[in-house]
Amino acid sequence: QKEVEQDPGPLSVPEGAIVSLNCTYSNSAFQYFMWYRQYSRKGPELLMYTYSSGNKEDGRFTAQVDKSSKYISLFIRDSQPSDSATYLCATRDSSGSARQLTFGSGTQLTVLP
Amino acid sequence: EAQVTQNPRYLITVTGKKLTVTCSQNMNHEYMSWYRQDPGLGLRQIYYSMNVEVTDKGDVPEGYKVSRKEKRNFPLILESPSPNQTSLYFCASAFRGGRTDTQYFGPGTRLTVL
Numbered sequence: 470q471k472e473v474e475q476d477p478g479p480l481s482v483p484e485g486a487i488v489s490l491n492c493t494y495s496n497s498a499f500q501y502f503m504w505y506r507q508y509s510r511k512g513p514e515l516l517m518y519t520y521s522s523g524n525k526e527d528g529r530f531t532a533q534v535d536k537s538s539k540y541i542s543l544f545i546r547d548s549q550p551s552d553s554a555t556y557l558c559a560t561r562d563s564s565g566s567a568r569q570l571t572f573g574s575g576t577q578l579t580v581l582p
Numbered sequence: 583e584a585q586v587t588q589n590p591r592y593l594i595t596v597t598g599k600k601l602t603v604t605c606s607q608n609m610n611h612e613y614m615s616w617y618r619q620d621p622g623l624g625l626r627q628i629y630y631s632m633n634v635e636v637t638d639k640g641d642v643p644e645g646y647k648v649s650r651k652e653k654r655n656f657p658l659i660l661e662s663p664s665p666n667q668t669s670l671y672f673c674a675s676a677f678r679g680g681r682t683d684t685q686y687f688g689p690g691t692r693l694t695v696l
Binding site for chain 1: 586615622623624625626627630640641672674684685686687688689690
């Protein structure tokens with residue numbers, strides 16, 4: 470079983486829709502949770518970062534972590550064609566030696582104009 | 583411009599022919615890492631380096647070598663490439679003292695081993 474599971478999609482929505490992207494993880498030691506966005510033919514870039522449980526909002530994007538159910542979500546409001554990309558969740562524990570991230574496999578999102 | 587550069591961007595080679603993919607960053611980052619990205623498997627870490635002359639294995643290090651002789655460079659070496667190393671490779675860097683979660687990725691190198 471992978472430590473981080475993510476539905477690969479593809480997911481296609483009309484412009485203006487609310488998008489929900491999700492990951493589940495198995496390691497209860499994971500404390501830090503991230504969402505990276507990867508445009509076609511580009512490297513991933515950090516989009517959202519949260520620590521432990523709770524919500525974090527940045528413009529049209531909201532990241533949500535539920536540690537009790539080991540569930541990570543990214544919500545995109547008023548989605549735009551420029552949001553079309555692959556979204557990867559990532560997580561790590563707080564161990565000082567484990568400075569590496571565990572990534573989900575990514576969800577490909579297309580927002581249709 | 584702050585960036586991570588990789589060369590080459592595309593490479594087609596044959597089994598057993600040694601190759602090196604270069605990675606360079608101009609942000610004075612201590613931490614550098616190599617990943618491979620395969621469909622359905624996501625990003626998997628190959629090797630990482632916390633500083634000059636300090637490297638460690640990631641999740642999938644077999645068949646790869648790295649070196650960190652200078653802070654800005656972190657080349658990935660495939661001594662004897664095999665077809666199962668056909669993949670999209672990313673180099674990344676980050677500040678060690680800060681959140682290494684904020685990794686800056688290069689544009690990727692698409693490698694095909696025939």
